Amino acid sequence: xxxxxxxxxxxxxxxxxxxxxxxxxxxxxxxxxxxxxxxxxxxxxxxxxxxxxxxxxxxxxxxxxxxxxxxxxxxxxxxxxxxxxxxxxxxxxxxxxxxxxxxxxxxxxxxxxxxxxxxxxxxxxxxxxxxxxxxxxxxxxxxxxxxxxxxxxxxxxxxxxxxxxxxxxxxxxxxxxxxxxxxxxxxxxxxxxxxxxxxxxxxxxxxxxxxxxxxxxxxxxxxxxxxxxxxxxxxxxxxxxxxxxxxxxxxxxxxxxxxxxxxxxxxxxxxxxxxxxxxxxxxxxxxxxxxxxxxxxxxxxxxxxxxxxxxxxxxxxxxxxxxxxxxxxxxxxxxxxxxxxxxxxxxxxxxxxxxxxxxxxxxxxxxxxxxxxxxxxxxxxxxxxxxxxxxx
Amino acid sequence: xxxxxxxxxxxxxxxxxxxxxxxxxxxxxxxxxxxxxxxxxxxxxxxxxxxxxxxxxxxxxxxxxxxxxxxxxxxxxxxxxxxxxxxxxxxxxxxxxxxxxxxxxxxx
Numbered sequence: 001x002x003x004x005x006x007x008x009x010x011x012x013x014x015x016x017x018x019x020x021x022x023x024x025x026x027x028x029x030x031x032x033x034x035x036x037x038x039x040x041x042x043x044x045x046x047x048x049x050x051x052x053x054x055x056x057x058x059x060x061x062x063x064x065x066x067x068x069x070x071x072x073x074x075x076x077x078x079x080x081x082x083x084x085x086x087x088x089x090x091x092x093x094x095x096x097x098x099x100x101x102x103x104x105x106x107x108x109x110x111x112x113x114x115x116x117x118x119x120x121x122x123x124x125x126x127x128x129x130x131x132x133x134x135x136x137x138x139x140x141x142x143x144x145x146x147x148x149x150x151x152x153x154x155x156x157x158x159x160x161x162x163x164x165x166x167x168x169x170x171x172x173x174x175x176x177x178x179x180x181x182x183x184x185x186x187x188x189x190x191x192x193x194x195x196x197x198x199x200x201x202x203x204x205x206x207x208x209x210x211x212x213x214x215x216x217x218x219x220x221x222x223x224x225x226x227x228x229x230x231x232x233x234x235x236x237x238x239x240x241x242x243x244x245x246x247x248x249x250x251x252x253x254x255x256x257x258x259x260x261x262x263x264x265x266x267x268x269x270x271x272x273x274x275x276x277x278x279x280x281x282x283x284x285x286x287x288x289x290x291x292x293x294x295x296x297x298x299x300x301x302x303x304x305x306x307x308x309x310x311x312x313x314x315x316x317x318x319x320x321x322x323x324x325x326x327x328x329x330x331x332x333x334x335x336x337x338x339x340x341x342x343x344x345x346x347x348x349x350x351x352x353x354x355x356x357x358x359x360x361x362x363x364x365x366x367x368x369x370x371x372x373x374x375x376x377x378x379x380x381x382x383x384x385x386x387x388x389x390x391x392x
Numbered sequence: 393x394x395x396x397x398x399x400x401x402x403x404x405x406x407x408x409x410x411x412x413x414x415x416x417x418x419x420x421x422x423x424x425x426x427x428x429x430x431x432x433x434x435x436x437x438x439x440x441x442x443x444x445x446x447x448x449x450x451x452x453x454x455x456x457x458x459x460x461x462x463x464x465x466x467x468x469x470x471x472x473x474x475x476x477x478x479x480x481x482x483x484x485x486x487x488x489x490x491x492x493x494x495x496x497x498x499x500x
Contacts, residue, residue: 099410100410101411102410160409198412198414206415206416207412207413207414209410209411209412211411211413213411216401220402220407223404224407224409
Protein backbone atom coordinates (compact mmCIF):
# COMPACT_ATOMS: atom_id res chain seq x y z
CA UNK A 1 0.00 0.00 0.00
CA UNK A 2 1.25 3.42 -0.92
CA UNK A 3 0.86 4.96 2.50
CA UNK A 4 2.62 2.17 4.33
CA UNK A 5 6.09 2.52 5.72
CA UNK A 6 8.44 -0.46 6.04
CA UNK A 7 10.51 -0.51 9.20
CA UNK A 8 12.38 -2.99 11.41
CA UNK A 9 10.67 -3.50 14.75
CA UNK A 10 10.47 -6.02 17.58
CA UNK A 11 7.07 -7.31 18.65
CA UNK A 12 7.03 -5.01 21.66
CA UNK A 13 7.99 -2.03 19.52
CA UNK A 14 5.31 -2.96 17.01
CA UNK A 15 2.65 -3.04 19.72
CA UNK A 16 3.85 0.28 21.18
CA UNK A 17 3.77 1.76 17.67
CA UNK A 18 0.15 0.67 17.28
CA UNK A 19 -0.65 2.21 20.67
CA UNK A 20 0.96 5.49 19.62
CA UNK A 21 -1.22 5.60 16.52
CA UNK A 22 -4.33 4.61 18.48
CA UNK A 23 -3.56 7.43 20.95
CA UNK A 24 -5.85 6.10 23.72
CA UNK A 25 -7.30 8.34 26.43
CA UNK A 26 -5.82 6.33 29.28
CA UNK A 27 -3.09 3.73 29.72
CA UNK A 28 -2.57 2.24 33.19
CA UNK A 29 0.21 -0.31 33.44
CA UNK A 30 2.85 -1.98 35.54
CA UNK A 31 6.10 -3.32 34.05
CA UNK A 32 6.81 -7.03 33.70
CA UNK A 33 9.25 -8.99 31.55
CA UNK A 34 8.93 -9.54 28.61
CA UNK A 35 6.09 -7.03 28.13
CA UNK A 36 7.76 -4.09 29.87
CA UNK A 37 8.89 -2.41 26.67
CA UNK A 38 5.37 -2.11 25.26
CA UNK A 39 4.30 0.33 27.95
CA UNK A 40 7.80 1.69 28.56
CA UNK A 41 8.11 2.86 24.96
CA UNK A 42 4.56 4.15 25.12
CA UNK A 43 5.32 6.04 28.37
CA UNK A 44 8.10 7.74 26.39
CA UNK A 45 5.54 8.93 23.84
CA UNK A 46 3.47 10.33 26.72
CA UNK A 47 6.48 12.09 28.27
CA UNK A 48 7.47 13.56 24.92
CA UNK A 49 3.95 14.82 24.25
CA UNK A 50 3.61 12.69 21.13
CA UNK A 51 0.29 11.26 22.37
CA UNK A 52 -2.51 12.83 24.43
CA UNK A 53 -2.85 9.85 26.74
CA UNK A 54 -3.17 10.05 30.51
CA UNK A 55 -0.58 7.51 31.67
CA UNK A 56 -1.25 6.02 35.10
CA UNK A 57 1.78 4.33 36.64
CA UNK A 58 0.35 2.00 39.27
CA UNK A 59 1.74 -0.21 42.02
CA UNK A 60 0.61 -3.57 40.63
CA UNK A 61 -1.17 -5.23 37.74
CA UNK A 62 -4.25 -5.62 39.90
CA UNK A 63 -4.28 -1.84 40.20
CA UNK A 64 -3.47 -1.44 36.50
CA UNK A 65 -6.58 -3.33 35.46
CA UNK A 66 -8.62 -1.62 38.19
CA UNK A 67 -7.58 1.79 36.86
CA UNK A 68 -8.39 0.63 33.33
CA UNK A 69 -11.86 -0.45 34.45
CA UNK A 70 -12.47 2.94 36.06
CA UNK A 71 -11.25 4.79 33.01
CA UNK A 72 -13.21 2.67 30.57
CA UNK A 73 -16.40 2.92 32.63
CA UNK A 74 -15.91 6.69 32.71
CA UNK A 75 -15.90 6.69 28.92
CA UNK A 76 -12.24 6.72 27.95
CA UNK A 77 -10.55 4.60 25.31
CA UNK A 78 -8.31 2.51 27.54
CA UNK A 79 -5.32 0.22 27.00
CA UNK A 80 -2.72 -1.66 29.00
CA UNK A 81 -0.07 -4.33 28.64
CA UNK A 82 1.22 -7.19 30.76
CA UNK A 83 2.48 -10.77 30.88
CA UNK A 84 2.48 -13.95 32.97
CA UNK A 85 2.36 -13.20 36.71
CA UNK A 86 1.01 -9.77 35.89
CA UNK A 87 -1.88 -11.26 33.98
CA UNK A 88 -2.44 -13.69 36.83
CA UNK A 89 -2.55 -10.83 39.32
CA UNK A 90 -5.07 -9.10 37.08
CA UNK A 91 -7.29 -12.18 36.93
CA UNK A 92 -9.90 -10.92 39.37
CA UNK A 93 -10.23 -7.63 37.52
CA UNK A 94 -10.28 -9.26 34.08
CA UNK A 95 -13.57 -10.93 34.93
CA UNK A 96 -14.94 -7.60 36.15
CA UNK A 97 -13.87 -5.76 32.99
CA UNK A 98 -15.59 -8.39 30.88
CA UNK A 99 -18.71 -8.58 33.04
CA UNK A 100 -19.11 -4.80 32.82
CA UNK A 101 -18.61 -5.13 29.05
CA UNK A 102 -15.79 -2.58 28.96
CA UNK A 103 -13.86 -2.42 25.66
CA UNK A 104 -10.36 -2.34 27.16
CA UNK A 105 -7.55 -3.48 24.85
CA UNK A 106 -4.53 -5.23 26.34
CA UNK A 107 -1.20 -6.25 24.88
CA UNK A 108 -0.20 -9.53 26.53
CA UNK A 109 3.18 -11.12 25.93
CA UNK A 110 2.82 -14.86 26.57
CA UNK A 111 5.14 -16.11 29.29
CA UNK A 112 5.22 -19.17 31.53
CA UNK A 113 3.61 -18.97 34.95
CA UNK A 114 5.56 -19.71 38.12
CA UNK A 115 6.44 -22.04 39.67
CA UNK A 116 9.25 -22.81 38.81
CA UNK A 117 9.95 -19.20 38.00
CA UNK A 118 10.65 -18.58 34.33
CA UNK A 119 10.53 -15.54 32.08
CA UNK A 120 10.23 -17.28 28.71
CA UNK A 121 7.34 -18.10 26.43
CA UNK A 122 4.51 -20.47 26.86
CA UNK A 123 0.77 -19.93 26.77
CA UNK A 124 -0.07 -20.88 30.35
CA UNK A 125 -0.75 -17.27 31.38
CA UNK A 126 -3.23 -16.53 28.61
CA UNK A 127 -4.85 -19.95 28.94
CA UNK A 128 -5.35 -19.40 32.65
CA UNK A 129 -7.75 -16.55 31.95
CA UNK A 130 -9.40 -18.08 28.88
CA UNK A 131 -12.81 -18.11 30.54
CA UNK A 132 -12.62 -14.53 31.85
CA UNK A 133 -14.81 -13.24 29.01
CA UNK A 134 -12.09 -11.47 27.02
CA UNK A 135 -11.70 -11.91 23.28
CA UNK A 136 -8.27 -13.55 22.88
CA UNK A 137 -6.24 -12.91 19.73
CA UNK A 138 -2.92 -14.67 19.12
CA UNK A 139 -0.23 -13.25 16.82
CA UNK A 140 2.29 -15.23 14.80
CA UNK A 141 4.77 -12.40 14.27
CA UNK A 142 5.39 -8.65 14.71
CA UNK A 143 3.21 -7.73 11.75
CA UNK A 144 0.25 -9.60 13.16
CA UNK A 145 0.85 -8.10 16.59
CA UNK A 146 0.65 -4.62 15.09
CA UNK A 147 -2.33 -5.35 12.84
CA UNK A 148 -4.17 -7.15 15.64
CA UNK A 149 -3.73 -4.21 18.03
CA UNK A 150 -5.34 -1.80 15.56
CA UNK A 151 -8.18 -4.21 14.85
CA UNK A 152 -8.64 -5.00 18.54
CA UNK A 153 -9.76 -1.45 19.29
CA UNK A 154 -12.51 -1.66 16.69
CA UNK A 155 -13.51 -5.16 17.75
CA UNK A 156 -13.65 -4.23 21.43
CA UNK A 157 -15.69 -1.08 20.92
CA UNK A 158 -18.13 -2.70 18.51
CA UNK A 159 -18.63 -5.92 20.50
CA UNK A 160 -18.48 -4.06 23.85
CA UNK A 161 -16.00 -6.63 25.10
CA UNK A 162 -12.41 -6.40 26.27
CA UNK A 163 -9.78 -7.79 23.89
CA UNK A 164 -6.35 -9.20 24.66
CA UNK A 165 -3.80 -9.38 21.84
CA UNK A 166 -0.93 -11.76 22.54
CA UNK A 167 2.55 -12.27 21.22
CA UNK A 168 5.02 -14.98 22.22
CA UNK A 169 7.49 -13.83 24.88
CA UNK A 170 10.97 -13.07 23.51
CA UNK A 171 10.33 -15.04 20.30
CA UNK A 172 8.12 -12.23 18.99
CA UNK A 173 8.37 -9.60 21.71
CA UNK A 174 12.15 -9.23 21.33
CA UNK A 175 12.60 -10.56 17.80
CA UNK A 176 13.15 -7.88 15.19
CA UNK A 177 11.28 -8.27 11.94
CA UNK A 178 10.15 -6.40 8.89
CA UNK A 179 7.03 -4.45 9.72
CA UNK A 180 4.69 -2.54 7.48
CA UNK A 181 3.06 0.27 9.40
CA UNK A 182 0.12 2.35 8.29
CA UNK A 183 0.44 6.08 8.03
CA UNK A 184 -0.67 7.79 11.24
CA UNK A 185 -3.64 9.19 9.40
CA UNK A 186 -4.75 5.80 8.05
CA UNK A 187 -4.39 4.23 11.48
CA UNK A 188 -6.35 7.08 13.08
CA UNK A 189 -9.10 6.79 10.51
CA UNK A 190 -9.24 3.03 10.84
CA UNK A 191 -9.68 2.98 14.62
CA UNK A 192 -11.98 6.01 14.47
CA UNK A 193 -13.35 7.99 17.36
CA UNK A 194 -14.64 6.17 20.43
CA UNK A 195 -18.28 7.00 21.11
CA UNK A 196 -19.50 4.94 24.05
CA UNK A 197 -23.25 4.52 24.35
CA UNK A 198 -23.26 4.75 28.16
CA UNK A 199 -20.48 6.09 30.34
CA UNK A 200 -20.12 7.45 33.85
CA UNK A 201 -18.97 10.95 32.88
CA UNK A 202 -22.05 11.55 30.78
CA UNK A 203 -23.97 13.73 33.23
CA UNK A 204 -26.91 14.06 30.86
CA UNK A 205 -27.56 10.33 31.02
CA UNK A 206 -26.67 9.00 34.48
CA UNK A 207 -25.98 5.30 34.93
CA UNK A 208 -25.01 2.92 37.69
CA UNK A 209 -22.12 0.57 36.91
CA UNK A 210 -21.48 -2.66 38.75
CA UNK A 211 -24.60 -2.95 40.91
CA UNK A 212 -25.09 -5.99 43.13
CA UNK A 213 -26.55 -8.86 41.12
CA UNK A 214 -27.73 -11.76 43.22
CA UNK A 215 -29.76 -14.87 42.51
CA UNK A 216 -32.30 -12.85 40.57
CA UNK A 217 -30.14 -11.15 37.87
CA UNK A 218 -26.58 -12.53 37.76
CA UNK A 219 -27.50 -15.49 35.56
CA UNK A 220 -29.22 -13.26 32.98
CA UNK A 221 -26.20 -10.96 32.76
CA UNK A 222 -23.85 -13.92 32.30
CA UNK A 223 -26.12 -15.34 29.60
CA UNK A 224 -26.00 -11.95 27.88
CA UNK A 225 -22.20 -11.90 28.09
CA UNK A 226 -21.88 -15.34 26.48
CA UNK A 227 -24.09 -14.21 23.62
CA UNK A 228 -21.92 -11.11 23.12
CA UNK A 229 -18.77 -13.19 22.83
CA UNK A 230 -20.53 -15.57 20.45
CA UNK A 231 -21.68 -12.63 18.32
CA UNK A 232 -18.19 -11.14 18.35
CA UNK A 233 -17.13 -13.69 15.71
CA UNK A 234 -18.99 -11.63 13.13
CA UNK A 235 -17.47 -8.39 14.47
CA UNK A 236 -13.97 -9.87 14.24
CA UNK A 237 -14.60 -10.97 10.66
CA UNK A 238 -16.13 -7.63 9.64
CA UNK A 239 -13.22 -5.65 11.08
CA UNK A 240 -10.72 -8.06 9.46
CA UNK A 241 -12.48 -7.69 6.12
CA UNK A 242 -12.31 -3.91 6.24
CA UNK A 243 -8.66 -4.05 7.28
CA UNK A 244 -7.87 -6.49 4.47
CA UNK A 245 -9.68 -4.43 1.85
CA UNK A 246 -7.93 -1.23 2.89
CA UNK A 247 -4.44 -2.45 3.67
CA UNK A 248 -4.09 -5.78 1.87
CA UNK A 249 -3.37 -8.05 4.81
CA UNK A 250 -6.22 -10.48 5.36
CA UNK A 251 -7.25 -11.99 8.66
CA UNK A 252 -9.97 -14.32 9.86
CA UNK A 253 -10.84 -16.43 12.89
CA UNK A 254 -7.95 -18.71 11.91
CA UNK A 255 -5.49 -19.02 9.07
CA UNK A 256 -5.45 -22.04 6.77
CA UNK A 257 -2.07 -22.81 5.29
CA UNK A 258 -2.08 -25.29 2.40
CA UNK A 259 -5.20 -26.94 3.73
CA UNK A 260 -7.08 -27.35 0.42
CA UNK A 261 -5.88 -30.88 -0.22
CA UNK A 262 -4.17 -31.54 3.12
CA UNK A 263 -4.31 -35.08 4.49
CA UNK A 264 -2.43 -34.37 7.70
CA UNK A 265 -2.71 -31.14 9.62
CA UNK A 266 -1.18 -29.41 12.58
CA UNK A 267 -3.19 -26.94 14.63
CA UNK A 268 -0.84 -24.44 16.30
CA UNK A 269 -1.08 -20.91 17.67
CA UNK A 270 1.38 -18.05 17.83
CA UNK A 271 4.97 -18.10 16.63
CA UNK A 272 5.06 -21.90 16.25
CA UNK A 273 2.73 -21.52 13.28
CA UNK A 274 5.56 -19.73 11.46
CA UNK A 275 7.96 -22.59 12.14
CA UNK A 276 5.30 -25.04 10.99
CA UNK A 277 4.81 -23.24 7.67
CA UNK A 278 8.48 -23.79 6.82
CA UNK A 279 8.10 -27.52 7.48
CA UNK A 280 4.86 -27.68 5.49
CA UNK A 281 6.66 -26.12 2.50
CA UNK A 282 9.48 -28.67 2.77
CA UNK A 283 7.07 -31.60 3.08
CA UNK A 284 5.05 -30.36 0.13
CA UNK A 285 8.21 -30.45 -2.01
CA UNK A 286 8.40 -34.16 -1.17
CA UNK A 287 4.77 -34.74 -2.05
CA UNK A 288 3.48 -34.96 1.53
CA UNK A 289 0.07 -33.34 1.73
CA UNK A 290 0.66 -31.45 4.95
CA UNK A 291 -1.28 -28.42 6.12
CA UNK A 292 -1.55 -26.04 9.04
CA UNK A 293 -4.39 -24.38 10.85
CA UNK A 294 -3.43 -21.40 12.96
CA UNK A 295 -6.23 -20.27 15.27
CA UNK A 296 -6.07 -16.49 15.54
CA UNK A 297 -8.88 -16.15 18.04
CA UNK A 298 -9.04 -18.61 20.91
CA UNK A 299 -12.05 -16.82 22.42
CA UNK A 300 -14.53 -16.83 20.78
CA UNK A 301 -13.49 -20.33 19.79
CA UNK A 302 -14.39 -20.89 16.12
CA UNK A 303 -15.59 -24.45 16.60
CA UNK A 304 -17.93 -24.93 13.63
CA UNK A 305 -15.53 -23.18 11.26
CA UNK A 306 -12.56 -25.23 12.46
CA UNK A 307 -14.43 -28.51 12.14
CA UNK A 308 -15.38 -27.54 8.59
CA UNK A 309 -11.75 -26.75 7.76
CA UNK A 310 -10.58 -30.07 9.21
CA UNK A 311 -13.31 -32.31 7.78
CA UNK A 312 -11.19 -33.86 5.01
CA UNK A 313 -7.93 -34.54 6.84
CA UNK A 314 -6.95 -38.05 7.90
CA UNK A 315 -5.08 -37.14 11.11
CA UNK A 316 -4.62 -34.02 13.21
CA UNK A 317 -1.95 -32.90 15.65
CA UNK A 318 -2.84 -30.15 18.09
CA UNK A 319 0.07 -28.23 19.56
CA UNK A 320 -0.47 -26.93 23.08
CA UNK A 321 2.07 -24.56 24.58
CA UNK A 322 0.56 -25.08 28.04
CA UNK A 323 -0.84 -28.03 29.94
CA UNK A 324 -4.12 -28.43 31.74
CA UNK A 325 -2.56 -30.69 34.35
CA UNK A 326 -4.30 -33.94 33.52
CA UNK A 327 -7.44 -32.61 31.95
CA UNK A 328 -8.38 -34.65 28.88
CA UNK A 329 -5.67 -32.84 26.86
CA UNK A 330 -4.08 -29.39 26.62
CA UNK A 331 -6.56 -26.50 26.36
CA UNK A 332 -6.40 -26.07 22.57
CA UNK A 333 -6.75 -29.80 21.93
CA UNK A 334 -9.77 -30.09 24.21
CA UNK A 335 -11.52 -27.41 22.14
CA UNK A 336 -10.51 -28.87 18.77
CA UNK A 337 -11.60 -32.37 19.74
CA UNK A 338 -14.94 -31.16 21.05
CA UNK A 339 -15.48 -29.30 17.77
CA UNK A 340 -14.69 -32.46 15.78
CA UNK A 341 -16.97 -34.60 17.96
CA UNK A 342 -19.91 -32.26 17.39
CA UNK A 343 -19.24 -32.36 13.64
CA UNK A 344 -19.09 -36.20 13.64
CA UNK A 345 -15.48 -36.18 12.47
CA UNK A 346 -13.64 -39.22 13.76
CA UNK A 347 -9.93 -39.14 12.89
CA UNK A 348 -6.84 -39.66 15.04
CA UNK A 349 -6.12 -36.49 17.04
CA UNK A 350 -2.70 -36.34 18.65
CA UNK A 351 -1.91 -33.76 21.27
CA UNK A 352 1.59 -32.40 21.75
CA UNK A 353 2.45 -30.38 24.81
CA UNK A 354 5.55 -28.44 23.80
CA UNK A 355 7.69 -25.40 24.45
CA UNK A 356 6.91 -24.98 28.14
CA UNK A 357 9.02 -22.29 29.78
CA UNK A 358 10.43 -21.22 26.43
CA UNK A 359 11.82 -24.65 25.44
CA UNK A 360 12.75 -24.27 21.79
CA UNK A 361 10.54 -25.79 19.13
CA UNK A 362 12.61 -26.62 16.07
CA UNK A 363 11.90 -27.55 12.49
CA UNK A 364 12.91 -31.15 13.33
CA UNK A 365 10.30 -31.25 16.09
CA UNK A 366 7.53 -30.18 13.73
CA UNK A 367 8.81 -32.59 11.13
CA UNK A 368 8.65 -35.36 13.74
CA UNK A 369 5.02 -34.49 14.46
CA UNK A 370 4.09 -34.69 10.76
CA UNK A 371 5.85 -38.08 10.56
CA UNK A 372 3.81 -39.26 13.51
CA UNK A 373 0.69 -38.06 11.73
CA UNK A 374 1.65 -40.04 8.63
CA UNK A 375 2.06 -43.11 10.87
CA UNK A 376 -1.30 -42.44 12.49
CA UNK A 377 -2.95 -42.30 9.05
CA UNK A 378 -1.52 -45.72 8.21
CA UNK A 379 -3.06 -47.11 11.38
CA UNK A 380 -0.07 -47.12 13.70
CA UNK A 381 -1.30 -46.35 17.16
CA UNK A 382 0.25 -43.30 18.78
CA UNK A 383 0.18 -41.72 22.21
CA UNK A 384 -2.84 -39.53 22.66
CA UNK A 385 -0.71 -36.97 24.48
CA UNK A 386 3.05 -36.54 23.97
CA UNK A 387 5.46 -34.18 25.64
CA UNK A 388 7.52 -32.86 22.75
CA UNK A 389 11.05 -31.78 23.58
CA UNK A 390 11.14 -32.80 27.24
CA UNK A 391 14.12 -34.84 28.50
CA UNK A 392 13.04 -38.33 29.53
CA UNK B 393 -30.46 -4.17 38.25
CA UNK B 394 -31.85 -5.11 41.61
CA UNK B 395 -35.12 -3.25 41.40
CA UNK B 396 -37.66 -5.13 43.46
CA UNK B 397 -41.01 -3.66 42.60
CA UNK B 398 -41.46 -5.35 39.24
CA UNK B 399 -44.09 -8.01 38.84
CA UNK B 400 -42.16 -9.91 36.18
CA UNK B 401 -38.39 -9.65 36.01
CA UNK B 402 -36.85 -9.04 32.58
CA UNK B 403 -35.15 -11.84 30.64
CA UNK B 404 -31.53 -11.61 29.52
CA UNK B 405 -32.40 -10.12 26.14
CA UNK B 406 -34.28 -7.23 27.74
CA UNK B 407 -31.69 -6.12 30.30
CA UNK B 408 -29.28 -3.27 29.62
CA UNK B 409 -25.88 -4.73 28.71
CA UNK B 410 -23.02 -4.92 31.16
CA UNK B 411 -24.86 -4.87 34.50
CA UNK B 412 -25.80 -1.23 33.91
CA UNK B 413 -28.70 0.56 35.51
CA UNK B 414 -29.78 3.33 33.17
CA UNK B 415 -31.01 6.54 34.76
CA UNK B 416 -30.27 8.39 37.98
CA UNK B 417 -31.69 8.20 41.49
CA UNK B 418 -32.73 4.57 41.09
CA UNK B 419 -31.75 3.67 44.64
CA UNK B 420 -35.09 5.22 45.63
CA UNK B 421 -36.86 2.30 43.95
CA UNK B 422 -34.89 -0.22 45.94
CA UNK B 423 -36.79 -0.58 49.21
CA UNK B 424 -34.36 -1.74 51.82
CA UNK B 425 -36.48 -0.95 54.89
CA UNK B 426 -37.52 -4.56 55.38
CA UNK B 427 -33.95 -5.48 56.36
CA UNK B 428 -34.47 -3.66 59.67
CA UNK B 429 -34.38 -5.44 63.02
CA UNK B 430 -34.26 -2.23 65.07
CA UNK B 431 -36.49 0.75 64.36
CA UNK B 432 -35.59 4.34 65.22
CA UNK B 433 -38.45 6.27 66.81
CA UNK B 434 -38.35 10.05 66.51
CA UNK B 435 -38.78 11.85 69.86
CA UNK B 436 -40.00 15.18 68.55
CA UNK B 437 -40.01 16.96 71.91
CA UNK B 438 -36.33 16.21 72.57
CA UNK B 439 -34.99 17.01 69.09
CA UNK B 440 -32.90 20.19 68.78
CA UNK B 441 -32.83 19.95 64.94
CA UNK B 442 -29.03 20.04 64.75
CA UNK B 443 -29.33 17.66 61.73
CA UNK B 444 -26.41 15.51 62.89
CA UNK B 445 -28.54 12.40 62.22
CA UNK B 446 -29.36 13.71 58.74
CA UNK B 447 -25.66 14.18 57.96
CA UNK B 448 -24.69 10.74 59.23
CA UNK B 449 -27.55 8.59 57.89
CA UNK B 450 -26.02 6.33 55.21
CA UNK B 451 -29.39 5.79 53.53
CA UNK B 452 -30.64 9.40 53.42
CA UNK B 453 -33.61 8.20 55.45
CA UNK B 454 -33.95 11.23 57.74
CA UNK B 455 -36.86 13.30 56.43
CA UNK B 456 -36.57 17.05 56.92
CA UNK B 457 -38.81 19.99 56.21
CA UNK B 458 -37.68 23.63 56.32
CA UNK B 459 -34.42 22.60 57.96
CA UNK B 460 -36.11 20.56 60.67
CA UNK B 461 -36.30 16.82 61.25
CA UNK B 462 -39.87 15.58 60.80
CA UNK B 463 -39.43 11.81 60.79
CA UNK B 464 -37.81 8.79 59.13
CA UNK B 465 -38.21 7.10 55.77
CA UNK B 466 -38.95 3.57 56.94
CA UNK B 467 -38.95 2.22 53.36
CA UNK B 468 -35.19 2.79 53.21
CA UNK B 469 -34.02 2.93 56.86
CA UNK B 470 -32.08 -0.27 57.55
CA UNK B 471 -32.08 0.29 61.31
CA UNK B 472 -28.32 0.62 61.63
CA UNK B 473 -28.68 2.98 64.62
CA UNK B 474 -26.00 5.45 63.53
CA UNK B 475 -28.49 8.31 63.99
CA UNK B 476 -29.12 7.16 67.56
CA UNK B 477 -25.39 6.79 68.22
CA UNK B 478 -24.56 10.24 66.88
CA UNK B 479 -27.51 12.15 68.40
CA UNK B 480 -25.84 14.75 70.67
CA UNK B 481 -28.94 15.41 72.79
CA UNK B 482 -28.66 14.35 76.40
CA UNK B 483 -30.90 11.32 76.74
CA UNK B 484 -31.17 11.12 72.90
CA UNK B 485 -33.94 12.39 70.64
CA UNK B 486 -34.09 8.97 68.97
CA UNK B 487 -35.20 5.71 70.54
CA UNK B 488 -34.25 2.35 68.99
CA UNK B 489 -36.96 -0.27 69.48
CA UNK B 490 -37.41 -3.83 68.31
CA UNK B 491 -38.84 -3.86 64.77
CA UNK B 492 -40.76 -7.01 65.52
CA UNK B 493 -42.43 -5.46 68.55
CA UNK B 494 -43.05 -2.18 66.71
CA UNK B 495 -44.80 -4.11 63.95
CA UNK B 496 -46.86 -6.10 66.44
CA UNK B 497 -47.92 -2.87 68.13
CA UNK B 498 -48.93 -1.38 64.76
CA UNK B 499 -51.36 -4.27 64.21
CA UNK B 500 -53.08 -3.79 67.56
